[in-house]
Amino acid sequence: MGLQAVVLGATGLVGGFVVAELLQREEYDVVKVLVRTPLDIQHPKLTQIVVEWDTLDQYDDVFTNVRDVYCCLGTTIKKAGSQEQFRKVDFEYPVHAAQLAHAQGAGQFLTVSAMGADPSSRMFYNRTKGEAEHALSAIGIPTVQLFRPSLLLGKRNEKRLGEEVGAKFMTTFDFLFRGKAAVYRAIPAEVVARAMVNIALTGLSGIHIYPNEVIHIVGLV
Secondary structure, three states, X not given: OOXXXXXXXXXXXXXXXXXXXXXXXXXXXXXXXXXXXXXXXXXXXXXXXXXXXXXXXXXXXXXXXXXXXXXXXXXXXXXXXXXXXXXXXXXXXXHHHHHHHHHOOOOEEEEEOOOOOOOOOOOHHHHHHHHXXXXXXXXXOOEEEEEEOOOEEOOOOOOOHHHHHHHHHHHHOHHHOOHHHHHHOOEXXXXXXXXXXXXXXXXXXXXXXXXXXXXXXXXXX
16 A cells, blocks of 8 residues: 655645645555645545644544655745744644644654754744744654755745745856855755655655755756
């Protein structure tokens, strides 16, 4: 029997590609997605569970018999409306989901963090991401995979003017981001998704951090 996976944030940029990648991988028989709004796709492997994130305890049975949990939850302070709401999405929801998954025996938790994640950072965004990494690593799940991409490239459902300008610049001058500068190189969301699935299937245990330049390489395999 093949593997079962759960995807959090399946309607997002990276999450959508993770779902697509999992559905085509023969190693996975069941792909469950927790969403507020159902995806507009159907597939024999796919099960969609509409949830309210603030009452996630009610859905703990979703993690039964699941080995891999892919967390692609994320927002911006502008979209969230406040730092408090941002922290809910980028810290509280992932950590709560990981706790529920661990209680149900999940073996691996993979999450999209951010370049510069650091619990001691003066920047709220980087500090929150770093605190989330620290909390996830302390839950006790046998394998925790932390991915730290640079600026994500891809078509989003909402407009993010700053990111669009940054993406235009970084794709135009991509040739400059080599050597030591590779850590800052913009990365397609599809490459991040593929890297996550590739890493999930390696059988690694323990806590691992993947910087941007490594994600570029692993996601192109």
